[in-house]
Amino acid sequence: MRSVDIIKESDESISLRFLGFPRQYINTLRRFALNEVPIMAVDDVVLHYNSSPMHDEILVHRIGLIPLKTEIGRFVSADECSCKSNLGCSKCRVMIYLDVEAKDKTRQVLSSDIVSEDDIVKPISPNIPIVILAKGQKIKLEGYARLGSGKMHAKWQAATVSVLKEVDTSKDEYILNIESVGSLTSREILLESVRILVEKLKSFENSINKLREEKEYAKSTM
Ligand SMILES: [Zn+2]
Numbered sequence: 150m151r152s153v154d155i156i157k158e159s160d161e162s163i164s165l166r167f168l169g170f171p172r173q174y175i176n177t178l179r180r181f182a183l184n185e186v187p188i189m190a191v192d193d194v195v196l197h198y199n200s201s202p203m204h205d206e207i208l209v210h211r212i213g214l215i216p217l218k219t220e221i222g223r224f225v226s227a228d229e230c231s232c233k234s235n236l237g238c239s240k241c242r243v244m245i246y247l248d249v250e251a252k253d254k255t256r257q258v259l260s261s262d263i264v265s266e267d268d269i270v271k272p273i274s275p276n277i278p279i280v281i282l283a284k285g286q287k288i289k290l291e292g293y294a295r296l297g298s299g300k301m302h303a304k305w306q307a308a309t310v311s312v313l314k315e316v317d318t319s320k321d322e323y324i325l326n327i328e329s330v331g332s333l334t335s336r337e338i339l340l341e342s343v344r345i346l347v348e349k350l351k352s353f354e355n356s357i358n359k360l361r362e363e364k365e366y367a368k369s370t371m
Contacts, residue, residue: 150169151168151169151170152167152168152169153166153167153168153170154166154168156324158335160329160334160336161328161329161331161334162327162328162329162335163327163338163339164324164325164326165324165339166322166323166324167321167322167323167324167325168321168322169321170321172312172314172321172323175312175325176312178325178342178343179311179325181342181343181345181346182307182308182327182338182339182342183299183307183309184299184300184306185298185299185300185342185346186298186307186333186338186342186345187296187297187305187307188216188219188296188297188298188307189217189218189224189270189294189296189332190213190214190216190217190295190297190302190304190305191212191213191215191217191245191293191294191304192213192227192242192292192293192294192297193295194209194212194213194290194291194292195290196208196209196289196290197289197290197291198287198289198290199288199289199290200285200287201258201282201286201287202281202283202286208279208280208288208290209290212247212263212279212290212292213304215260215263215272215277215279216272216273216331216332217273218269218272218331218332219269219270219333220269220270221337221341223269224240224242224243224295225240225241225296226295226296226297227241227242227295227296229241236293237293237295241295241296242293242294242295243265243266243267243270243293243294244291244292244294245263245264245265245293245294246263246264246266246290247262247263247279247288247289247290247292248288248289248290249262249282249289250282250287250288251284251285251287252284253284254284255283255284256281256282257280258278258279258280258281258282258288259275259276259278259279260272260274260275260277261275261276265294270294273331274331306330307329307333307338307341308327308328308329308330308335308338309327310325310326310328311325311326312325313326
């Protein structure tokens with residue numbers, strides 16, 4: 150008997166119980182949810198001005214780690230885009246801007262200070278702290294958000310995922326937990342993982358079939 154049940158679900162996290170499936174199957178799904186589901190993150194930053202106490206590289210790194218809301222299927226990854234441009238186009242990148250100054254007193258810079266050219270691709274929360282500016286300090290930068298996946302860099306990791314074995318049963322019973330960083334809902338991450346897994350299996354099957362055809366062709370011309 151094999152079954153899959155959702156034990157609990159919210160936008161942030163989903164837990165599934167798999168009964169009767171080998172552990173490798175669940176682990177494969179875990180790895181796909183971690184490494185293969187694409188989300189948007191700031192990839193390149195052009196820093197025009199930075200008099201904040203934070204070093205340029207650290208500031209750029211922090212901006213990259215701010216999770217951005219992503220809509221499945223709306224963007225293509227930069228290396229697959231038809232524009233073939235380093236700067237990208239509206240199909241493969243979203244520009245974000247940060248232009249802040251502590252005019253008359255100390256000022257905390259938050260993710261809400263980031264202005265996006267897109268209505269959806271924005272920081273998942275307005276309250277993520279970036280840096281504190283003392284009076285007179287300022288930052289001006291623009292960034293390019295692009296699609297990427299966890300296997301490229303942790304900033305594109307859509308979720309943290311774990312697999313637990315139910316200890317009190319002798320059956321193959323596993324719990325898969327997906328906790329979204331917020332760019333996609335937990336259910337979107339689950340469904341995308343499965344879709345990408347099936348797609349890769351199909352392309353694997355096609356490659357094997359091609360080998361078989363080649364072999365049969367070779368036999369028929371012998
Ligand atoms: Zn493009």
